[in-house]
Amino acid sequence: MQLTIKYFGMLAEATAITEEQLHIDVCSVAELLNTLKDEYPKLRDKDFKVAVNQELVGNNYTINTEAEVALLPPFAGG
DSSP: OEEEEEEOTHHHHHHTOSEEEEEOOSEEHHHHHHHHHHHOGGGGGOOOEEEETTEEEOTTOEEOSSEEEEEEOOOOOO
């Protein structure tokens, strides 16, 4: 399947990109994050949330279709 990975804020700075396409088999969010952290070691010490198709998900969520995955840094509201 093809995933669109979007990086925002400090995560875009850590990867030096804002978006990429990955071809990957069915996987959990945790497996995807391990792959991304191997590719971009600076992500290892960052705190962030993951959204799949604009919905926040946990590490056990299975990505099994073409999807848009967003890595979202912490943010403050007011």
